[in-house]
Each structure stands twice: as structure tokens, then as C-alpha cells.
Amino acid sequence: MATDLxxxxxxxxxxxxxxxQALTIPDALAGRDVCGKAKTGSGKTLAFGLPLVENLSHAERRxxxxxxxxxxxxxxxxxAKELRPLARVRGLELAPVYGGAAMEAQIKQIKAGLDIIVATPGRLIDLIDRQVVSVAKLEVVVVDEADRMADMGFLPQVEWILRHVDSRHQTLLFSATLDGAVDGLVRRYQTNPVRHEVQSRQVTVDEMQHRFVAVHEMDKVKVAAAIIRASNRTLVFSATRHGCDRLSRKLKAEDVRAEPIHGDLRQKARERSLARFSSGDIQALVATDVAARGLHIDDVDVVIHYDPPPDHKTYLHRSGRTARAGESGMAVTLSLWNEELEVKRLQRRLALDVPIVEMFSNDGRLDALDRWDPVAEVV
Incomplete structure (x- = not known):
């Protein structure tokens, strides 16, 4: 790697x-198409970002x-935040473009002269249709989180964009999985790609503590508030956008600093909430599953399933945010009386033999769930 970078x-x-990074950067710097299998948080942004900046540094600007x-x-x-310092070292201009923000400001940035854009597919297609930007002569294309693109139904848009790149170019693709629709993307839009895979350590149920708490409807918010107060940083999952907003308001009424994050919020509000959560200004972020995708949040010590997850995969995906980088954490599932059978089915799929224990918001155990052993208590 060059000294300045x-x-x-x-x-x-x-x-x-x-x-x-060690696996993919040499091949990417050499101009090869690279297909990398790695999960969020594995360092793949620099794995494609360094070659992107290096390979674009020697051509026409703006x-x-x-x-x-x-x-x-x-x-x-x-x-964009992670790559901008590298781009500046080489005198390259970089900016993100995405839906939910003022298009006029993004158009102004592009017309002022950009070398690299970091884009969501829908907004980029809008800009192409308005003839504000062209992808015809791109030199390097990166498809990041291809599996999530597939999960969220974006692959048709991604393919539309890739079909409109007419020039010879390098394609770098990164994904947590490389089967199914993602494999089709690789075969159609990459040329003799070199494949690299980092064995992803799957978060398992053994790497975190699990608590299942039976609550009463009128007391449920107070129970969640008690858990949040006893924690450092809590991520709370609600099933719907409306539920996020309602729960955030109720938590604030309990003197808990909480903010929602979901797709109906303006982008600036989402960014502000995320920044305040990361800095510790707020105690809890109340999110939908879709909004939480792609968020890289460290140091979450508790995940609350305020609404029980629909399946065991969602439980692991949500709960895994509290067991990152070798740190253990806790997942707490709140269960109303009519959700008990659903929660027990979930436990069987996860092979978790943990009792569902009834608690009220004044229960002292909520102040130290990590030091309370529900299995030992029942035994």
C-alpha cells in the first residue's frame, strides 16, 4: 500500500x-475482479475502499x-465517512447519495464534481433517469452487502445499474453469503473473479445470556424501562414503525432517553438518533428489523425483544448485536400471556432451555439480570 494512504x-x-483486507486488497490493487465473502463488521469497507481510491487516483478528475x-x-x-479521509489524501471528491434526503443538494454536489459516489440503488436510478449522473464510463464498481440487497428486494435495481455500465471496469463484490441470487450476480457481472472467504464466526446462543420475562400489558413499558436504566446501551426491537414511535414516546414518559429509528423518519433524524446512541447521549434505540440492517453499532450490552421475533433466525440476528468482537451480552425477550406458546416454539428452535419468569416493573431482579440465574432459581 502507498505510504500516504x-x-x-x-x-x-x-x-x-x-x-x-489482507486477502482481497492485493488482487483488487492488481485490477482483478474480486468476490469477497465476509460479514458486516469484518473490515470490508477498507478492503474495497483502499483499492478504489488507489486505482482511481491516476485518471481524469471530477x-x-x-x-x-x-x-x-x-x-x-x-x-462515505470511512472512505472520505483516504479520498482526500489523493485529492478525490466523494459523497453519499440516497433516498430520504433532498435530491437538489445531491445534484448540486454531483455537478460540482465528484470522483466517487456511495449510493443506494433507487436514488442512483433516479439520478440516472434525470441525466444528472452516468454510469456508462465507470472504472470501478463495488457492490457491498449483496446478500442484503437480495433480502430487501433490490437486486433488480442493482442489475439494471450494472447493465448500464458500458466501459471496461473492475467489479468488487462483497457479501455475507455467495449462493442463490448473489451467485447469479457474480456469474453475470464479474469477469473471472478471484474469490476470497473469511470464515465468519456465527454468533451462537452460547455467546450471550438469555432472559425470557413474562410481563403484563399495562406494565410492559415499565419493565423495559427498568432494564434499560440498569444497562449502558440498549437496542430495543419493535415489530412495526408505528410501534417504534409509540414505544419511544412511552419510554420517554418513564424518563428513559430513547429515540426511534425506522424507514418513515427523515434521514437527518435517523442519523442524529444513531449518532446520539453511539455517543451515549441516549440510552436506547428503538428499531425495526429492516432499519437495523446495515447498522454497525458497537458496545450494545442489552438487546430487548419488545415484540418477540417472528423466527429463530431473526432472534439470532437481533441478539447478535450484543455479542460482537468477542464481547458477551444479553438478550431479553418480553412475553405477554398470549405470546407464551410462540416464545416456547422459538426456544425449541434455538435449543434454549430457559424458563419464562413472570416479573413486574418493581422486581429487583430487573436491576441486575446479568447476575440473576433463572435456571438455578427454577431448579
Whole structure:
């Protein structure tokens, strides 16, 4: 890697490459198409970002020559934030474009001259249709989180964009899985890609503590508030956008600093809530499953399933946010009387033999759920 880019990374405290970076960067720098299998949080942003900046540094400026496609607005902002210092070292202009924000401001940025855009598919197609930007002569295309693109129904839009790239170009694709629709994307839009895979350590039920609490409808918010107060940073999952808003208001009425994050909110509000949560200004973020996708949030010590998850995969995906980077955490599922059978089915799928224990909001055990053993108590 060039000295100036290495220095930029060192100034940010980055000294050693992650496994996915060590595997993919040499091939990407050589101009090869790369197909990388790695999960969120594995360091793949720099795995494609460093070659992207390096390979675009020696050509015409202020024309969009590099594109990073991402599934969500939050990820677009995060990727742009991480890559912007590297781009500046080489005098490249980079910006995110996504739906939910003023299109006029994004158009103004593009017309002022950008080298790289980090875009969600829908907004990029809008800009192409308005002839504000062209992908015909791109030199490097990155498809990030391809599996989530598939899950969210964005692959037709991604393929439409890729079909409109007429020039010879390098394609870097990263995904947590490389089967099914993602494999079709690789076969159709990459040329002899070199494949690299980092064995992803799946978060397992053994890596976190599990508590299942039977609550009463009128007391449910107070129970959630008690758990949040006893924790450092809590991610709360609600089944619907309306439920997020309602729960956030009720938690605030309990003197809990909580804010919602979901697709109906304006982008600036989502970014502000995420930043306040990351900095510790608020105690809880109340999210839908879709809104939480692509968010990289560290140091979550408790996940509350305010609404029980629909299946065991969702339970693991939600709960896994509290067992990152080798840290253990706790997942708490709140269950009303009419949800008990559903929760027990979920436990069987997860092979979890943990009792569902009734608690009221004044129960002292809520102040230290991590030190309370429900299994030992029942035995």
C-alpha cells in the first residue's frame, strides 16, 4: 500500500489489516475482479475502499468514475465517512447519495464534481433517469452487502445499474453469503473473479445470556424501562414503525432517553438518533428489523425483544448485536400471556432451555439480570 494512504490509516489508529483486507486488497490493487465473502463488521469497507481510491487516483478528475452500491441510507453514510479521509489524501471528491434526503443538494454536489459516489440503488436510478449522473464510463464498481440487497428486494435495481455500465471496469463484490441470487450476480457481472472467504464466526446462543420475562400489558413499558436504566446501551426491537414511535414516546414518559429509528423518519433524524446512541447521549434505540440492517453499532450490552421475533433466525440476528468482537451480552425477550406458546416454539428452535419468569416493573431482579440465574432459581 502507498505510504500516504498507510499514514492516513495510522493516524486513525489502524495499523494491522483485518483478514478480509489482507486477502482481497492485493488482487483488487492488481485490477482483478474480486468476490469477497465476509460479514458486516469484518473490515470490508477498507478492503474495497483502499483499492478504489488507489486505482482511481491516476485518471481524469471530477467525473464519477467510482461507484459503491449499498442497501441502506445508514450504510451509505457510514461507508462515505470511512472512505472520505483516504479520498482526500489523493485529492478525490466523494459523497453519499440516497433516498430520504433532498435530491437538489445531491445534484448540486454531483455537478460540482465528484470522483466517487456511495449510493443506494433507487436514488442512483433516479439520478440516472434525470441525466444528472452516468454510469456508462465507470472504472470501478463495488457492490457491498449483496446478500442484503437480495433480502430487501433490490437486486433488480442493482442489475439494471450494472447493465448500464458500458466501459471496461473492475467489479468488487462483497457479501455475507455467495449462493442463490448473489451467485447469479457474480456469474453475470464479474469477469473471472478471484474469490476470497473469511470464515465468519456465527454468533451462537452460547455467546450471550438469555432472559425470557413474562410481563403484563399495562406494565410492559415499565419493565423495559427498568432494564434499560440498569444497562449502558440498549437496542430495543419493535415489530412495526408505528410501534417504534409509540414505544419511544412511552419510554420517554418513564424518563428513559430513547429515540426511534425506522424507514418513515427523515434521514437527518435517523442519523442524529444513531449518532446520539453511539455517543451515549441516549440510552436506547428503538428499531425495526429492516432499519437495523446495515447498522454497525458497537458496545450494545442489552438487546430487548419488545415484540418477540417472528423466527429463530431473526432472534439470532437481533441478539447478535450484543455479542460482537468477542464481547458477551444479553438478550431479553418480553412475553405477554398470549405470546407464551410462540416464545416456547422459538426456544425449541434455538435449543434454549430457559424458563419464562413472570416479573413486574418493581422486581429487583430487573436491576441486575446479568447476575440473576433463572435456571438455578427454577431448579
Amino acid at each position: 498507510a499514514t492516513s490509516l495510522q493516524e486513525r489508529g489502524i495499523h494491522t489489516p483485518f483478514p478480509i 467525473r464519477v468514475r467510482g461507484l459503491v452500491l449499498v442497501p441502506t441510507r445508514e450504510l451509505a453514510v457510514q461507508v
